[in-house]
Amino acid sequence: MATFEDQVQQAVEARVIPGVILQASDAKGNFKYERAFGPKNSSEPMDLNATFIMASCTKLMTSIAALQCVERGQIKLDDAVSKVLPELKGLEIITGFAEDGSLTYQKAKTEITLRHLLTHSSGLGYHGMDPRYHKWRKDRGESYFIKGWSIIPRINTPLLFEPGTSWAYGTGLDWAGILVSRLNNLSLEAYMQKYVWAPLGVKNITFHQESHEGVRKNLVKMSIRKGLANPIFGFPERNNEKVDWTNELLYDIPIADEYGGEGAIGSATDYFKILQSILADDGKLLTSETIDEMFSPQLSEGGVKALDEYNNLPFYQGGGFASVQNGAKVDWGLGGELFLEDYFTGRKKGTLTWSGMTNLQWTIDRKAGICAFYASNLLPFGDFPSGDMQVKFEKEMYARAEKGSKL
Structure with missing residues (x-):
């Protein structure tokens, strides 16, 4: 039977999905997973220094900054x-x-x-x-x-x-x-550098790739799913087409404004340090009381109903990337979507998670004591094969974390 790594490698070689970085760890350091798969561009393999368009994964960092x-x-x-x-x-x-x-x-x-x-x-x-x-x-x-x-x-x-x-x-x-x-009285970039990134040794996340050579030169080339009517900003659909390269950059370069909801570009391995800090409740970014509030339901009854309607959009129920399936009960925390019950991938009640437009997804599960990050640079959002692979990845990481493996 093919190992999980074999399945990912076969998928990237066949261009079913683009190159990815997959990361997971527990809070105590007994389990850590960190692997790069597939190509970074048309001539280089993916490596752990690769950087990505963070898109809405930026929202977690801005939430942390606001809570500070x-x-x-x-x-x-x-x-x-x-x-x-x-x-x-x-x-x-x-x-x-x-x-x-x-x-x-x-x-x-x-x-x-x-x-x-x-x-x-x-x-x-x-x-x-x-x-x-x-x-x-x-x-x-x-x-x-x-x-x-x-x-x-x-x-x-x-x-x-x-x-x-x-x-x-x-x-x-x-x-x-x-x-x-x-x-x-600081730019958002300067604030993040001083209060969010520096405390964790994060050096390769920025809003300004034009002035950050390390981020710019390691940026994964954007890919798209072929065969779609609008392969950049349209809806995904299941087809048998492969992924291909595109020159789409998403953002202006240089960019004048710093968008706290979507504007960061950076290293997946650096971003993962933020997830680990929140999971470990190490005090480097936020107090325990604030983290507890992050993982508490925040929405009104009307808000929960509207969020459920959003999650019930057809392509989500069809298994699109970062979808919430099976009528799972969710709310919103301070930073991401909050699961109010255990979920089939292994997530426990109280898990906080969200995603980014280029098919990235982070997860912090305090009850199970695990965090995970799936990073790619692929458009449009909601890609079905990527959704299938992210689910496999999450299930595999929960299973290995339970065994206490250290890879």
Whole structure:
């Protein structure tokens, strides 16, 4: 029977999935897994120095940074953020469409808090995920693109619901990154370097690959799934096509703004140090009390319902990458999706996890005492073969951690 490593190697050689880095460890150092598989680009093999577009895996780091500000007493979780982010004062909610096709609005009654920003319960969504934003942009005579926009015009949008009453994946962590920067009179890059990366010896994560040679030269070339109508930003689908290289870079280079929700580029092995620190509760980033709060349910009843609806989208239920299957009960913590019951891959109740657009996923399971990271540079998000492999990886890591293997 083929070993797990054999299965991954066969998949990357056949271009069923791109090159990947897979990492896992327990909290006590009895188990550690760290392997690179497949190609980094058309001429080099993947190695453990490889860097990736972190995309929404950036959100965990920004959540940690914001929670550090709470620990310092600079802001409370339930403080209105408008005193630091006046752009979020007095926002309107898009309530629907009138008979003539125009949008209807009403003033929000609730101030947005830091907790709302960190849990996607502020009412701020993503443009590409809601047709109401498409109409709003069109009415303003704007065309929206990922590249070429500065951060405030890009994320300064109306709300989709009353803050605190629902859930929508959106720009809350981008705003949280601006808040951290303004509270500390530092760029988000400088803040992360001083308070998140340096304490763990992280040297190869940045928002500015144009000025970080080590990150830039080790960046894994982006790949796409062939045979899709929109292989960059479209929906995935199951087909028999292989992955191929693309020159897509996702971000402007150089980039002027630092997006706390999606803008980091860096080393998977360095990022894993952050997961290990939170799992071990080593005090280097956050206190035990704050970590406990990270792993506590945060959403209202309406928020849980909206999150469930998101997880029930057809491609997730079909096994897309980072999907939540089998009607699993979930909530949101401060930094990621929180599982309220054991899950078939081995995750225990209380596991915190999230993913990134280029098909990366991190997991921190305090009850089982294990963290894991699956890193690739592949578009579009939700890739089915990658989802299949990530599930195999997670199951394998839980099984090996139980045996206390040290590889």
